[in-house]
Amino acid sequence: MTALLEDKALPAHQGLSLTRPAAEDTRCLLGTDTPGAKSHWLACMDASNLAGKDALLGRLGFSEQDGEVRLVEWIHPELAIVSTGEGALHLVSLSPSNQLAIHGKLPEIHKATLRELAINQGNRAQFAAGGYDRGLTLVDLERPEAFRKLEQTGVIGSVAWPGWNQGICPSLTLDDGTLLIYDTRVGGAIPPAFKATFGKKDLFAHARYSDTNLFVGFGDGEIQHIDNRVTDRILHRFQDPYCLAVGHLEYHPARNLLLVSGIPDLTVWRVDKATATASPVCHFGSGEAPLSGDTQVNATFTESGDVLAAGTAGTLSRITLSEPGTAGL
Numbered sequence: 001m002t003a004l005l006e007d008k009a010l011p012a013h014q015g016l017s018l019t020r021p022a023a024e025d026t027r028c029l030l031g032t033d034t035p036g037a038k039s040h041w042l043a044c045m046d047a048s049n050l051a052g053k054d055a056l057l058g059r060l061g062f063s064e065q066d067g068e069v070r071l072v073e074w075i076h077p078e079l080a081i082v083s084t085g086e087g088a089l090h091l092v093s094l095s096p097s098n099q100l101a102i103h104g105k106l107p108e109i110h111k112a113t114l115r116e117l118a119i120n121q122g123n124r125a126q127f128a129a130g131g132y133d134r135g136l137t138l139v140d141l142e143r144p145e146a147f148r149k150l151e152q153t154g155v156i157g158s159v160a161w162p163g164w165n166q167g168i169c170p171s172l173t174l175d176d177g178t179l180l181i182y183d184t185r186v187g188g189a190i191p192p193a194f195k196a197t198f199g200k201k202d203l204f205a206h207a208r209y210s211d212t213n214l215f216v217g218f219g220d221g222e223i224q225h226i227d228n229r230v231t232d233r234i235l236h237r238f239q240d241p242y243c244l245a246v247g248h249l250e251y252h253p254a255r256n257l258l259l260v261s262g263i264p265d266l267t268v269w270r271v272d273k274a275t276a277t278a279s280p281v282c283h284f285g286s287g288e289a290p291l292s293g294d295t296q297v298n299a300t301f302t303e304s305g306d307v308l309a310a311g312t313a314g315t316l317s318r319i320t321l322s323e324p325g326t327a328g329l
Contacts, residue, residue: 016314018316019069019072020299020310021047021298021300022072022073022080022300023047023301024074024077026047027047027057029074030043030045031062034068035068039061039062040061040064040069041062042060042062042100043056043059044056044059047302047318058094060092066084066088067088070084071116071117073117073119075141077094078093081117081127083129087110087111087112087131089105089110090105091105109129110133111133112132113132114130116130116159117129118159118170120170122166126138127161129159134152134156135149135150136150136182150189152172155175157173157205159172160172160207162208165183168183169183171206173205176203177197177202179194179198179214181228196226198216198218203218203219204219204247204248204262205246207250207251209251212228213226213235214226217260218246219245220245221240222237223249225238225276236276240260240267241280241290242283243261243263244290245263250301252305257281257305258278259301259307261298261309263294264290264291265284265285265291267284268321284299284309284319297310
């Protein structure tokens with residue numbers, strides 16, 4: 001099930017580049033971040049019927065001055081947060097008929113492009129964000145002007161704020177190979193509650209699936225499974241044969257699945273918690289050999305465990321994982 005999204009305002013020779021989708025029930029939001037385009041937009045799609053003529057439920061345009069749509073996350077079914085250009089943050093409302101409108105713009109928090117924005121899964125009025133300006137911001141939407149900014153020593157590649165650890169511990173990775181977890185109950189300049197250095201650069205992604213366990217992903221396609229109570233041992237280290245550069249990791253707890261996406265493919269892995277190992281379930285490309293080229297795939301899980309995938313090729317696809325070990329498009 002695949003839909004090719006086209007914007008007639010773009011030059012015919014210029015393909016679209018799409019952000020990672022954000023899934024909510026049967027809908028998903030995604031934006032365009034096509035370099036050099038004169039306009040950019042955020043689209044709301046019917047994720048249950050991508051091939052249908054009414055798959056596009058609504059869209060919102062952003063000007064060249066606003067810049068590319070970089071990131072989007074749902075806050076609740078009628079409100080989303082969107083990052084554009086050099087770190088600007090907008091609240092976007094969705095009506096019952098899926099009409100999109102700017103609800104408000106947050107104070108200037110970042111001065112450079114954001115790499116990731118994570119909603120606090122324990123309190124969806126809060127989020128953490130970070131990117132090229134080397135600062136992790138913690139924002140409460142009830143008091144956005146009172147945000148906290150934790151300066152880092154390098155560029156932030158990924159940010160997470162899961163419901164684990166009582167929802168009080170956002171985390172981040174730095175491109176230089178460092179993972180940090182913070183305890184937001186601490187006031188002032190918060191020291192990290194946990195810090196690990198992996199001895200290799202290009203640490204671009206991480207996914208936490210319990211109070212203590214997580215996966216980290218690197219630019220060479222390597223994934224490490226670690227327990228932060230055991231800092232001197234990696235539980236499992238494996239190489240993704242299809243995603244040659246990991247850009248994003250996401251874990252589906254109900255199905256024990258790990259989603260790996262990046263360049264030039266995505267892979268779904270089944271995690272065996274008892275042995276701390278993972279085995280591949282499917283990948284997006286066809287055949288056993290890795291895809292060629294530098295196409296980036298941006299993917300996320302739906303609540304049911306299906307996969308929504310977009311990227312620099314300009315397509316939005318839904319992969320249905322029907323039975324253990326099988327997948328269908």
